[in-house]
Amino acid sequence: MKKKVLSLILAGTMTLGLALTGCSGGSDEGGSGEGTPAAEDAGSDEGSGDSGDKPYEGITLKWWAGNAENNPGTQAVMEAATEKLGMEFEVEVNPGGSEGDNIIKTRMASGDLPDFMAYNSGSKLYDLNPSRGFMDISDWDIVDKFDDAFLSSVTIDGAVYGAPQSSTQAGAVIYYKPDYAELELEVPHTWDEFVDNCKALSDAGKTPVYFTGGETWATQVLFLGDYYNIAAANPTFADDYTEGKAKYADVPEATRSWTKYEDLVDYLNADKSAATVTDGNFAIATGEATHWFILTQQLPLILENVENPDDIGVFGVPGDDADDHGLTVWEPMSWYVNKDTENVDAIKAFFEFYYSEEALDLYFGTYGANGPSCIKGYELPESVCNAVRVDMQQYFDEGKTVPALEYQSPIKGTTCEQMTTAVGLGQMSGEEAAAMYDDDCKKSAVQLGYDWE
Numbered sequence: 001m002k003k004k005v006l007s008l009i010l011a012g013t014m015t016l017g018l019a020l021t022g023c024s025g026g027s028d029e030g031g032s033g034e035g036t037p038a039a040e041d042a043g044s045d046e047g048s049g050d051s052g053d054k055p056y057e058g059i060t061l062k063w064w065a066g067n068a069e070n071n072p073g074t075q076a077v078m079e080a081a082t083e084k085l086g087m088e089f090e091v092e093v094n095p096g097g098s099e100g101d102n103i104i105k106t107r108m109a110s111g112d113l114p115d116f117m118a119y120n121s122g123s124k125l126y127d128l129n130p131s132r133g134f135m136d137i138s139d140w141d142i143v144d145k146f147d148d149a150f151l152s153s154v155t156i157d158g159a160v161y162g163a164p165q166s167s168t169q170a171g172a173v174i175y176y177k178p179d180y181a182e183l184e185l186e187v188p189h190t191w192d193e194f195v196d197n198c199k200a201l202s203d204a205g206k207t208p209v210y211f212t213g214g215e216t217w218a219t220q221v222l223f224l225g226d227y228y229n230i231a232a233a234n235p236t237f238a239d240d241y242t243e244g245k246a247k248y249a250d251v252p253e254a255t256r257s258w259t260k261y262e263d264l265v266d267y268l269n270a271d272k273s274a275a276t277v278t279d280g281n282f283a284i285a286t287g288e289a290t291h292w293f294i295l296t297q298q299l300p301l302i303l304e305n306v307e308n309p310d311d312i313g314v315f316g317v318p319g320d321d322a323d324d325h326g327l328t329v330w331e332p333m334s335w336y337v338n339k340d341t342e343n344v345d346a347i348k349a350f351f352e353f354y355y356s357e358e359a360l361d362l363y364f365g366t367y368g369a370n371g372p373s374c375i376k377g378y379e380l381p382e383s384v385c386n387a388v389r390v391d392m393q394q395y396f397d398e399g400k401t402v403p404a405l406e407y408q409s410p411i412k413g414t415t416c417e418q419m420t421t422a423v424g425l426g427q428m429s430g431e432e433a434a435a436m437y438d439d440d441c442k443k444s445a446v447q448l449g450y451d452w453e
Contacts, residue, residue, distance in 0.1 A: 054086030056346045061089050064104075064117035066096045069165055069333055073367025077359045085353065087346050101127075108133040113338040116347055118165050121153040121334045122407035125161065126448075134161045135337040140348060142355050150374040153331040153407040162334030163351060167364070167380075168371035169296045169330045170316070170392060171225025171404060177313045179206060179290045187315050189322040191260065198267040201290050208267035210289035211424050214274040216417040222293040222317065223420050224404055226257040228326040229319030231402045238408035244445060244452035248434040253319075258437070259430030261423040273425055281305065284312065293317065295330065296370045299387055314391040316400070326400035327392065331407050332374065372396045410448055413440030 065074075070091050078089045092114060094100050105128065107113055113133050119125070128134075136159040137143060143151070143160055154162030173194075179185070180197075183204055188194040198208035212218045230237050233253045240246035248254040269275055269289055281298055283289040285305035292298075296314060303309050316327035335354075337347055353359050355375060364373070365381050372393050373380060380389050395401050406412055419433045419440075428436075445452040 054084070056349060057086030059087045059343055059346045061087050061116065061343055061346060061350065062092070062114040063089060064092050064094060064114045066100060066118065067093055068096075069118040071367050073166070073363040076366045077354055077363050080359065080362060081350050081353050085346075085349055087350060104128070111340065113340070115341045115343050116335055116337045118333050119162075119336055121150070121162050121331045122404070123410045123412055124406075125154060125334075126156065126410040130156060130161045130336070131159065133339060135339040135341075135344075136160060137163065137337060140351070142351050145355050145375050147374050147376050149329065149401070149403050149407075150331050153403060154334050162336055163355070164331070164374040165333045165335055166367075167369035167373050167388075168332060170314070170371055170395075171221045171227075171293070171295055171328045171330065172314050172316050172392075173291050174284055174294055174296065174298065174302065174387070175291045175313050175315070176284055176287045176289070177311050178287060180313075187313075188318050189325040190320055191256075191263070191318045192320075193322075194318045195263050198264065198291070202267055207269050207283070207289040208291060209264050209269075210275065210280050210283045210292040211264075211268040211272040212275045212277055212280050213272050213421050213425055214279075215276045216421045218277050218280070218294055219420040219424050220417050221295060222260060222424075223257045223416070224406075225293060225317040225328045226260065226319070227405050228316060228328045228400075228402045230254050230257060230405075232319065232321065232324050232326065238405060241405070241441075242409040242411055242445075242450065244442070244450060247438045248441075249431065249438050255431060255434045258420075258423060258434045261420065262426075262430050264424070265426045268424070287311075296388070296392065299370060299385065300368055303385060309385045309387075312385070312387050314387045316395060324400070326402060327395035328404050329371065329401045330404050411441055411444050411450070413437050413444055415440050 070093055082088055094103055101124070104117075104119060108128065109132075111133075119128075138158075138160040142163060146164060150164055150168075151160060154160060179201060180187075183200055185197050185200060186193075188197055201208040230251070230253045234240075234246065234251055237246050237251065237254070246254070248258065269283065271279070275283075277294075277298065280289075280292050280294060281301045282305060284292050285302045299312065299314075302312055306312060316325055318325055335351070337344075341347065354363075357378065360373070360375060360378055361381055365383055369380050369384050369388050371388055380393075382389070416437065419428070419437055422428045423430050423433045442452045
């Protein structure tokens with residue numbers, strides 16, 4: 001495992017809107033931040049048709065991204081677009097997390113945006129007030145290719161701002177299949193079945209669940225990934241929560257997302273308070289631990305350290321209904337177009353190519369995927385690992401998915417990861433954490449102008 005690889009991929013994950021990495025594709029060595037070699041910037045699309053087969057030769061499209069988006073798959077597609085269409089690409093690599101958010105907000109306010117850029121979908125997009133700087137692409141032909149779940153995460157007041165940069169991912173359980181085979185365990189479809197499996201693993205001398213208290217963002221995934229179960233029992237929860245009508249401490253299924261941590265306290269790794277995400281990647285890859293509640297963006301890093309990729313599997317966080325076991329999905333980072341760009345036609349042509357089967361196969365074949373694609377009717381190439389192409393795909397095929405709450409509501413407390421870590425380490429109860437989180441979310445709601453009681 002290269003620590004450099006991990007640091008680049010995690011650069012944009014602190015919000016869990018999350019920059020995507022690949023599964024069974026090339027590893028992400030990131031970008032240098034110096035940009036790709038570019039021809040002289042033509043500044044506009046006018047006159048771009050003079051070169052025949054390459055109608056946009058002489059145009060340089062400037063784009064902004066984190067290291068995870070400036071990956072080998074994106075680079076391969078851009079190189080192919082240059083060969084086919086003629087435009088060149090110049091990338092500016094910027095940091096993720098709050099620093100990156102501050103940079104883009106500042107640049108949006110000053111009108112200093114590139115031609116297009118990669119940024120979060122969902123609640124983080126709301127925070128930007130995207131109409132200030134991003135183009136409404138509702139009438140672009142490519143929008144018809146995007147599935148409804150993705151579109152809902154980039155649509156505000158009827159305007160569509162984003163196009164998917166990569167694949168979906170999920171907040172789920174990544175597990176080591178040989179342990180299941182050895183103990184003749186089956187994938188659990190209820191939480192009680194999951195806890196029973198943990199007991200059997202513990203009795204066999206294994207570490208049932210890995211917990212990364214040393215890298216707190218990752219401790220949120222059990223809580224956030226349990227949202228499918230909240231929504232299944234409370235279909236209007238997202239709207240009610242946004243309006244302050246539903247609270248985590250008042251809705252039993254929502255409180256359960258916090259108390260599930262208590263059920264696992266006796267089944268965690270011995271170094272749970274200090275373990276990092278890098279440690280988790282190794283632990284699952286080597287069978288040091290059997291389960292890990294984590295974003296499936298970690299799959300490629302896990303797979304770098306296993307001899308047989310089929311040893312690694314994925315299942316959704318179980319709830320209480322065995323017949324309704326689903327998956328909480330994170331929509332991908334998105335491309336956004338500068339509303340003042342002078343290169344609209346060139347960007348349209350690039351995006352039309354980017355979402356062609358040829359380019360999608362090139363992207364996912366080069367870099368892999370962390371979940372099924374958002375492109376309707378598209379099938380991932382067989383080079384993508386079975387954990388994604390089989391285990392995760394079945395939830396999509398059966399309609400057992402729901403976008404994470406952050407794609408349906410702009411409200412999220414700022415202390416979530418501190419509280420999930422504390423409950424996971426047994427330092428407070430789940431019920432206490434649920435009540436505290438409600439108070440935290442109220443502050444966020446008030447700042448956004450919602451009238452929470």
